[in-house]
Amino acid sequence: VGATTASIVLGAKWGGIIALLDIIKAFVPTLIFRLIFPDQIYYLFAGAGAIAGHIWPLYHRFRGGYGLSPVLGAFLVMDPLGVLVSNALSMFLGLVVLRDAVIVMVAGTWLMVLWVWLVRGDPAMIIFVLVANLLLGFAAIPELSGYFRDRKSGKVNIDEAMQKFPMGRMIQKYFLKTTKPRD
Template structure:
């Protein structure tokens, strides 16, 4: 298959998978309705934790991470083109933030990004997880943990590309757009962190 077509199809698959609104589905199962009516107005782990409690929030975060990983894995299986898997991961994050199945109002993409990182490179995902937990332990800010973790993944994938240990498309089509999407989705939190509030 033509590499450009394969990459485009990988992106489409990733977006549709990313758009599955686990936060909304679990919220309804938990009896709270639309979780976006509470707290931050998002569908991800943090708002689910505040709204539904630990048990339901864990289900949400696992579902959100799984769709990111599945997007990359499925694109790899269907297309012999690294760009397809790379774009599928970024598109899953985009789909989570702007889900077609939920009025384009989703979460901030962190768990989905982690799942995609895990499928792209388990080693990078472990580094991201370790850095994220260290930031959380030191500063106690979930938003700082999120933006730092994705940035670390971006840097590590960039280094891996520089030393020729991973296809450059995973950096160009996955790491760059994923970091951009997650950072932009946290704009309000970043402003508050910089203001010390």
């Protein structure tokens, strides 16, 4: 139901559009609550609701997407710089250091825990980021277990794994474009 499925079925263009819409789906209500109640943590509840609603939508019999895009949308309201730094570090770790597609895809959200703890120090934000990551991890258990099983048996290639996700294809294209030797 999410951007990954749309990308596989409809192509990268539609997967990217749906990923952007999923980000906006969490960003807008989270931002509205943050603007209306600037001194309260209601926006964190709105973000958690958007994430949970994406993963377990009522209108699809509680079978939705993984939740990465709505997590990013809610995190952008909470701390845009943290999202940029943690995801850039995630890409570096996944593509350059560990060469693992899963690291590229999910380490950024887990690095937000460290960022919020060190930079913000707000217990409510820390709890929200942990809850968002647990929801994301819980939704991805079937796919991650299959990925790790295939990886252990030597069936996984980082290039093939990146091609399965719209964000992965985008990251791969950017990485190839920026690292190819200049004439």
